Amino acid sequence: MEEIYFQKDASPKISGIIKSFWQIDNKENTSIVREKIIPDGYPELIFHFGDCYRTNINGVWQTQGRNLIAGQIKNHFFLENTGKSKIFGIKFQPWGLNELFKIEMSGLTDKVIEVPDKVLETIMPVKEISVGSLSFDEKVIKIEHWFIEYLLGLDLINFEGQKAVELIIEKKGKTELKTIQREVGISERSLERYFRTKIGLSPKYYSRIIRFSHIFKLAQLDEIDWSDIVFLTGYYDQSHFIKNFKEFTGEDPSKYSFFEKNLANFFLKK
Missing domain, CATH: 2.60.120 (Jelly Rolls)
Incomplete structure (x- = not known):
């Protein structure tokens, strides 16, 4: 094809x-x-x-x-x-x-x-x-x-808020926000304000999305099962994992077609 x-x-x-x-x-x-x-x-x-x-x-x-x-x-x-x-x-x-x-x-x-x-x-x-x-x-x-x-014509500044976003992505959404705030030196209120203006979501919700999206990359690996994915993505247990997956996709993870050629998989596997 x-x-x-x-x-x-x-x-x-x-x-x-x-x-x-x-x-x-x-x-x-x-x-x-x-x-x-x-x-x-x-x-x-x-x-x-x-x-x-x-x-x-x-x-x-x-x-x-x-x-x-x-x-x-x-x-x-x-x-x-x-x-x-x-x-x-x-x-x-x-x-x-x-x-x-x-x-x-x-x-x-x-x-x-x-x-x-x-x-x-x-x-x-x-x-x-x-x-x-x-x-x-x-x-x-x-x-x-x-x-x-x-x-070249812009004066871009690497705000502490941006560093926090980079850490959330680097840690695949699994690190506590208070830990990230402490590491980059930003207050909770400043972080919330940065996310509202420059990202469009709360820091907590954005972390959830990043953690969830990592599922799709792990699902491509050979010899990995659901218990491994639940552990590696930092969910409390399998029921928490399933609930989160359904919230974002509307489907049960056991029924989701991770290898189907469609737009959702095209964007999330990269």
Whole structure:
């Protein structure tokens, strides 16, 4: 079967702002497929160069536009194509969109919206590359170059809050927040404020998402069973693990198809 999913980590020069790039191109296939999207902890810019998608985030189906910002999501939601799936996406570090464009991320929680006009005007070269005819790898090279040039004009500060987010990710969501606060030297109130503005979730909820997402990476390992995964992801016991998994996916982990080729697995296994 011809590859339709493409993904590549950002280079070190840009990885402090962008996590990865991805593309979906199902060529001429117009079969309508309903997909599930599961929280992974990273906001995105998304550009459609095929037919648009429909989403159901809060119980109502809506047709998406072509140039989108996706904020943090707290639970799974559904989407489906309306024709040809051709999408280019940029997955940012949790603080990336706020640092670049001063977007208040709490206003984007559980939302996928049209890119604001001011932001779209700024990133128009990125949009044009994303929807153009270059190969995926060629697009990534050109877009990285644009962002490297753009960052030269910004005065970015590595706040203690960002260091806390990095530690949460590094520790796979298993470390107590008080330990992280002490390690980076930030108060609970300051951390909450940082997360509200720059991430869009509370520190506690974000840690839950990061811990949960690690399940998908462990599930790919050979000779690993559920008891190992429960232990390695830091859940109290199997019932706690199952409850958390159901909250984020709507499914029991024993019935979830970890190796199925779908959007949820594509994003969470990387």
